[in-house]
Amino acid sequence: MIAIKLREAIATYKRRTGERMTYAILAERTGIAKGTLHTVGSRDDYNATLELVEKLCLALDVPLHDMLEMIADPPKRGRTARKGKVR
DSSP: OEEEOHHHHHHHHHHHHOOOOOHHHHHHHHOOOHHHHHHHHHOTTOOOOHHHHHHHHHHHTOOHHHHEEEOOOOOOOOOOOOTTOOO
16 A cells, blocks of 8 residues: 655655645645545545645655655455354
8 A cells, every 4th residue: 555644744844944834725735625635644545646646745845755655555354254154
């Protein structure tokens, strides 16, 4: 899974520029809905478009490789038969 490191990118932006970046300001600069930004910032499994990632990178002046992180998928849980039960 590829995660978007939005919160880290916003923190890096603030350290670099001294400017506080909120989701409201970022929404205004990128045209991305504030609710979408909240979701992207809080969910590792958000399935973003490349266009969205590009807008975030440009607005925060962050290279793509700093915005994205490869995370190993958790193991999938399969169905197991209960002891004594036949399916």
